[in-house]
């Protein structure tokens with residue numbers, strides 16, 4: 001069955017409608033862009049709607065994966081909490097956090113809060129050792 005999803009990413013103000021087939025497995029699933037309901041200022045100059053969707057998806061995925069990589073790199077700063085629905089979630093311990101934003105060139109900017117030099121270096125190493133982050137993520 002073809003389903004339509006309206007997506008509001010947390011990485012920009014675009015609102016995008018895409019279609020996907022519920023009969024395909026999640027690893028093979030293809031998101032077909034249907035309509036861009038709203039284009040944010042950062043993506044307003046991208047005319048082609050598939051290009052726009054790809055850009056927004058790329059930024060959103062990069063942010064999500066990078067935050068997960070940070071949590072893996074500094075397990076000493078992470079604790080696991082149980083949410084109301086019983087599922088578990090990894091969060092930063094008290095006094096530690098990371099905040100993210102995108103700069104004008106749509107580079108991911110990460111602010112590490114409470115991290116000492118050793119922990120910061122571990123995060124820098126994620127960027128240096130992975131081509132998908134190199135030159136696309138900055139530590140503030």
Ligand SMILES: [Zn+2]
Nearest residue numbers: 012014040043
């Ligand atoms: Zn956007």
